[in-house]
Every structure is written in C-alpha cells, then in structure tokens.
Amino acid sequence: MALNAVLGVDIGTSSSKGVLVAPDGTLLRSAVREHTVDRPAPGHVEMDADTWWNEFVSLSRELTAPGDAEVVAVGLSGMGPCVLLTDADDTPLRPAILYGVDTRSVDQIARLEKELGVERIRARCGSQLSSQAAGPKVAWVAEEEPELYARARRLYMPSSWLARKLTGAYVLDHHSASQATPLYDIHALDWYAPWAARVAPGLELPPLRWSGEAAGSVTAEAARETGLRQGVPVTTGTVDAWAEALSVGAHQVGDLMLMYGTTMFLVHTVPEPLTDPALWSTLGALPGTRNLAGGMATSGAVTGWLRDLFGDTDYAGLLRLAELSGPGAGGLLMLPYFAGERTPVMDPHARGVIAGLTLSHTRGDLYRAALEATAYAVRHNIEALRAAGGDIRRVVAVGGGTQGGLWTRIVSDVTGRSQELRATSIGAAYGGALLAAQLVGDASIDDWNPVREVVTPQPETAARYDELYGLYRALYPATAGTVHALAAHQNR
Template identity: 30%
Template sequence: MSLGGLDVGTTVSRLIVFNESGKKLATAFREYPLISDKNKQEIDPGRLWRAVCEVCREAASKVKKDPIEAISVTAMGDTLITADVDFEPAGNAILAFDTRSGEECGRLIDQLGYETIFNATGMPAHTMNTATKIAWVIAARDTGEKIPARFMCTEDFVIARLTGRPVMSWSTAARTMMFDTMSKQWWPAMLDRLGLGIERLSEIRPSGSAVGKISARAAGETGLSGRIIVATGGHDQICSAVGSGAVGDGIVSDNTGTFECVIVGVGAQRRKRVDTKILADNKLALYPHGPDGLWAAFAWFNAGSIVQWCRDTMFTAEVEEAARSGKDVFDMMFSRLNEGSGGVQALPHFTGAGTPWLDPRARGVLAGLELGTDRYDILRAVVQGIGYDLLFNIKSFEESGIDIREIRATGGGSRSPEWVQLKADMTGREVKVVAMTEASALGAAICAGAAAGRFVSIEEGAGRMVALGKTFIPDMGKHEQYRDLIGRHFALYSAVLKCREGWIDPER
C-alpha cells in the first residue's frame, strides 16, 4: 500500500504518491489561473476542485499495483473560501496576498490590540490572515445579503469535498488569526469581533489525524477508492518542514521558491522561555508544528521571483542556450555567483518586503552601481540581499531564545550548490539539502502514514521517508564579514523608506 500527499497550491495542485521508504511512485499535477487586479488576488475554487479531482484520478491510475491507503491534504495558508452548507463555493477564493482587507485589519488591531492578537494566536496581524478577509467579506455584502454558511480555508474545503466532513489542521487554523494556540480552539474574542458563530467554521485537529474515508460522491469525482483514509496535513510550509525532516527543536526548514519560507522547530520546554515580544516586534509567527508538542516559528521574504526577474531581464542569452543544449539556465547564471558583487547592494523587495517588516509598499533597490558593473554583480547582490533577509530573521529567532542548530534546504533554490553555499556562509550554519524538492507533498504523505497507523508518530515517519543529500559547511570567516555588513543592508532600507513615496504610483 502507498501514501499520497495532496499539495493544493496557489495556481497548481499536485498529488504525489510514495511508498513507506519515501520513494516516489507517481505524480500528477494541474494548473489553474490566478484572477488578479491591483490588490485583488483570487482563484476559482470550482477550478481548483476540478484540478484536485483530475490529479487524484491520474495518480491513482499509476499505482494500481500498490494502491493508495491514505491521503493527507496540505495547502496554501490563509486563503478564504466561502461556501454553502454542502461545501459548494459561494464565490472566488481570496488568496493570502489579496490586500483588500487593510481597513478591517487595522480595525481588528484597534479593537483587540496587536500584542493581544499575537499572544493569543501567534500571528502578527496582517491582511494576509483569514480573519481580516472574513471581516472584509462581511462588510462588503450588499444590503440584505446573507452571511455565507461556511468560512473555510483550502485544506478543510478539500477535505470536506473528499469526505463530507469539514476538518482542518492546527497549523492551518493558526494561519486564520482566529485560533487560540494554547487551548487549541477557536478564539472567542476574535469570533465575537467578527460576529461569527463557531458553526460556520470547521473542526480543528492535529496534523496526521484521520478524518474519514472517501465519500461515494468524491469517489465518483476523483476515481479514488472509498477505502482510502483522508487525513489532516497542514499549512504547506509546516508540511514542507515535515517533508524536510525538520521535526525537532532547533532544526530549520528553508524552502526557497517564489518566496523563501523559514520554519524553525521549537520544543515545548523552550517555547515556555521564548521572548514572544521580540517575535511580535519582528512580525515572526509562532504556532503549532506538525508533530505533537512541537512549535513552529515562521519567517518569509522574497526570493525566487527576484532571481527569475534577473533571468528574464539580464540572462536571455542563457535562456536560449539552455533551450538548445538542455543545460539548466540557473546553473549557467550561478556559475560566477561566488566572485563578489563589485560593491553593488540590493534590496530584493520587488513585490514588497516580508519579515521582519511585512511592508507591502516596499520596493526593490540597486545601489552602488558603476560603469563597470555587470549583470553578474547585480545577480550576486540580489542573492546576497535575499541572504541578508535570511540572516536577520535567523538572528531575530536567536535573540528571542530560539535555538538554531541546523538548516535543511528544499524547494527550487536548493538545486543550486552556489546559492546553498551562500546560505551556509551567511548564516554560519551547516545546510543539508533535502533530496526530495517537493517537500510539502512528502510531508503530507508522512501525515497520511501517521493517520493510517503506518508510523507511530510524524517524527518516525519523517525519519523513515526523508532522505538528505549534500551537506554544505559554512566558511566562518565569510560569515563574520556578513554579520559585520548586515547593518548596511538595513541602513539602505531605512534610507529608501524616507524617499520612496515619490516612486509609488497610487493607482498600482
């Protein structure tokens, strides 16, 4: 029997099937379009569900000799899906980076207090969190229009469509900013402010909990057997950490894709000593991890999207050569990454800044350009700028009392040895590359195995299914130089903050 990890992303859903040793047996994926207009970021949940049905049918057809025993769902965090009592969508899904709930977010902060919200939910209040989107949906109703019967996230929406039971994991619930991380229940103070009854929300369970089996209706839509167990997975970054084997105190999951998402495991005893004010001041979330008793501290910032911008604007010749030769374009780009940046500095905030600022109005900057500056200098400066954001977040974790022992690298950025070495040098930590780049799906499959009783715990499953590749050792001399120079990076941000208003088109 095999285990399935269903990873439902912003524009792609994929189902990857593994055996109990972590070997990939089958994969299927489908894309769906983003609906974007200024500060609106949505997807059609009907299209999303059809994509889920298609990947389930395709992947299951590939493993008939080793049929799927259990499937777990991992999904993008914070997304809001409104639905009726039968889990039929009532409108488009509102994605995390939809910023239309700015006024509602500010109002919730005024009413409850930023620190009160953080202490209860572990979330730095922001428009990305689901509670602000619920407030916006309620406020934006037409006169006489009823409040939707259900407010869901992606994980519980998919689980409900598969089983008929609306259930989400603790980590997904935490991303809503409505979850009391200590009691592991919905937070009454936030529900009261929203005017929201608990009957409109899903049940909450730990990651790796069996919810039920595939319903007759879902079996017809997906082609999955009615004997398959469906389980909670978690927020995609939590499942990525599980799929990286980062399931212990002080072990970091560094997942580099469009954004770089950093999850640090915090043990239960250490959690009691963490200075949460430092985390709150630096917009760093703290909420339940996948394994029971483990907590996750979370940072994120721009990464891969900026490297793609470099590729598309400065390395078009390499793109063409890669198409002809079959070489990897990023290998060609990064071949000179360790030769220095020629004094160029970069703020990689092309789509706003992540932690520690959570500043959607931030903009990218290149400074220190000379006539002799070339494209490799700029690429190196951009990747260094991303590294400084990583280093500062790591330092903030440490200052709060969180231990950082080891980093596990996954995602597309982990494929570049030069980039991973730079991460090691800048953080001063060993970086171990995870063999499976689709760590979120692997983490979900591990949760499925725990739910099916194949593993005693998520930790045991990670130990059996996660494989590691090369370990990158930091050059501590370079690390000390980076620590000394990090002040320049943030001085540049502060300087830009004073003059950026004139750059920003208010209509964008």
C-alpha cells in the same frame, strides 16, 4: 498484485504537485500542474477554488492510471492561511484570498488593533495582526462586499477544501487555525468565540483536528471523480510550509526549516510558546509542537521575474552566470521586497530596490544579487528568531531552490550556518504522503528520507558578506520613505 501506496497532494502558489509514494518512502511517481494567481487590484492576490479541486482530480487520475499501485491513504497540504468563504451549501462565494502576499486588509488590521489591542491580540493569539493573518481578510470581505458576506457560512483553506470535496467533512487543522489571528486562542487550542463573533460574524467555524488525523474517507462521488477507491482515509492536512518541514524531519525542538520556493519560509520549533511582534507564533503540525515562524513575500518569485525579463534563459544557465559573478554580485545590492515584505519587516508597502547599478552589470550580476538578497533576508529573520528567544540547533533546507547548489551555498555563507539537505526534496506533497502513511501504519522520515549532504559556510566569504549585510540592513530605512510614496502611486 498491486503495491500499496499513499498519495500526497499540495496546492501551491504557482503549481499543484502530487506524489505517489510506496510504504518505505520510495517515490513511485510525481506530477505537477502549473497555475497562476489572479491580481485583480494592487495588493489583491486571489485564486479560484475550482482550480484546487480540478488539479487534485487531474493529479490523482494521472498518478493512479497505470494501475500498478493501490492508494490506501491520502495526505493533503496547501498554501495558507487563505480565506475561502462559502454559503451553507458549500458553494464558493468569491475567489479565495491568499496568504500574506495579499495585502488588502491594511485598514482592517488598523481597526482591529485599535478595538482589540495589539498586546491582547499577541498574548492570546501568539502573533500580531499582519497581512499573513486570515482574520482581517474575513473582515475585509464583510466590510467591502457586505451583500456577498451576508451569505457566507463557512471558512475553508486549500487543504481543508480538498478534504471537504473528498470526504464531505468540514474540518480544519490546528496549525492553520493558529494563523487565523485573531480568531484562535493558541493557549486554549480552540476558536476564541468572543473575537470570532466580532471579526467573522455569522460564520460557522470548522471543528479542529491535528494535521495527521483523519478528516474522513473518500466518498462514492469523490471516488468516481478522482479514480480513488471509496473508503480510503484522508488526512485533515495543513499549510504547505509545515508539511514541507515534516518532509525533511525538521520538527524537533531546535530545528529550523528553510523552504526555498516562490516565497521563502522559515519554521523554527520551540519548547514553549514564544511571541514577538516581528514574527508569527503558531502551533506545529503535530500535537504538542510549537513554532516561531517567518516568511518572505518573495524569493523564487524574484528569480522567476528576472528570468522572464531576460527572455528564454533557463534557471541552470542563470545559475552558471551568477556563479561567475562571484560574492557581492559585482557591487550590486537588492532589497527583495517586490510584493511588500512579511517578517521581520512587516511592511506591506515596502518595494524592491536594486542599488549600485552601472552600465557594466550583467544578467549574472542581477541574478546573483537576487540570490544574495534572499540570503540577507534569511539572516535578518534568523536574528529576529534568536532575539525572540529561539535556539536554532539545526537548519534543514527544502524546496526547488535547493537544486543546483549555489543558492544554498550563498545562504550558508551569508548566515554562517550549515544546512542539511535530505535525499528527497520534493516538498510539501511528500510531507503530506508521510502523514497519510502514518495514518495507516508506521513510517519514519529518517527511514524515508535520510540526510544526503550538509552545506557548510565558506570562511573566506564571511567578512565580505558581513559588510554587505550591514549595507543591506541600512538600505531599507534609507529608502522606505521613497518606496512608500511610490507604492501609493501604484495603488491609485
């Protein structure tokens, strides 16, 4: 007899991942589909929504093909907030505009801040407008592609698009909506109609549900495509970082999740709404939860870039070289702003800087400098969270970058904070599977995924990293004028 199981699928920046999980949390199978984003112009980062659905279908069929497990619920997540506009028939009108890595809406942000008021936006929506916000991206399409926008009727994000394809439902989770600034009121827990009509005229904004609530059930058509059984319930889903936090139990007040991925994301759970111009205030994935969040525009993207530059060296080899380099990377210092920077710098025109290069520096030094740069940026974000009123009591790390041990150790050494690592660090797809399991029964993340290791800071590195962190903080203001001028040349 087939074993009951839940399917979790996450649409990420560089890949889609699916997991098939038993009711007790045991990972039965996993699969990945790698993809790339499109960069049609400087600051523009897009992806075709067909990729999301095609990869879901492929993952679902692979994971269920052996026939030894019957999927009883499906959980969804995806990168976000993204902007996918469709017509009234749900035909995508253009590739989806991705989250904060897409910085095209600078002019729209400036205009909306002037029209609506910076303080009024932050008071109602929880966050200032930035490249992370979905609202200005909608406004960009309306202003720059008016003929296309005239046919736009609906707004989707990766998880809600999968929910639509699977169930026929047009829904969005509250967390994703709370990143659609300035369209959503974080106090009323609903769309704010006056600003929605102004920023996204003509759009029928989706009904809102919590991430773990059912969007609907698999339709006959979706069943034929995916191999799933008709009638299987599907969660509403959420943004990947929040599903990732659920996958490691980092959703209690005082928790901070660090997501080591293509970008670095930080989600801190707070007891009441807190706002700060350097951070994002959002709803959590679960009812009644609130978050202060931060995110870097790059982290793993920089290490991947270095690996490509170095040739066919694998990550394990580069980690060994970085270990040999030692704390301080041989006197190298990097600003990891290779795609602009999100929190707390909030500068889409920032650029990467490598300072202190000599002819004696090695690949290991450069790779170590990239890992340390991420750690300095994490410390900068943690300081911003504390300044905004956050009270960090526990740090939980998750994501592919936790493998190998060195990167997490560097982050603990630089920040002076311990990090919990859970037994399973698969990521957002596992968090989606948890929500799917909770949709049809009882499931506890502490039972599914217990703590396996605690990374603690090494006191002997503290003084050195404190000094280097001071230099790191000074490097951005010292070079900002130059890199802004260079960014202007790149955008010509």
